[in-house]
Amino acid sequence: xxxxxxxxxxxxxxxxxxxxxxxxxxxxxxxxxxxxxxxxxxxxxxxxxxxxxxxxxxxxxxxxxxxxxxxxxxxxxxxxxxxx
Numbered sequence: 001x002x003x004x005x006x007x008x009x010x011x012x013x014x015x016x017x018x019x020x021x022x023x024x025x026x027x028x029x030x031x032x033x034x035x036x037x038x039x040x041x042x043x044x045x046x047x048x049x050x051x052x053x054x055x056x057x058x059x060x061x062x063x064x065x066x067x068x069x070x071x072x073x074x075x076x077x078x079x080x081x082x083x084x
Contacts (some may be wrong), residue, residue: 004032004039012039016046023054030060040068047078057082 004012019025035043043065047056057080058065066081073079 001035002031002033004035004042006038009039013042013046019046019056025054026057026059028059028064029065032062032065034062035065035068037068039074039075040065040072043081044069044073044076046081047076054078055080065082 037083043056047054055078059082061081069076069079069081
C-alpha cells in the first residue's frame with residue numbers, strides 16, 4: 001500500500017470497509033511505510049463499527065501508526081498491535 005495520507009484516505013476507507021466479518025482479523029502492514037492521524041482515525045472507526053468483541057490485529061505496523069494509537073487511543077480493545 002505504501003502510504004496512507006490525504007491522497008489515499010478514500011482507498012484506505014474502502015479497503016477497511018471490506019474486512020471480513022470474522023472474530024479476529026489480521027492485517028499485515030509491513031509494506032505500509034507511513035500513515036497520518038486521519039488514516040489512523042479511519043482505522044479506529046472501521047474497527048469500532050464491527051461486532052462487539054471483534055479484534056483487529058496489526059502485524060508489523062509502521063512506527064507512526066503505533067505512536068498515534070498510543071497517543072490518541074491508548075486502551076482501544078478492538079485493535080491489537082503485534083510488532084513482530
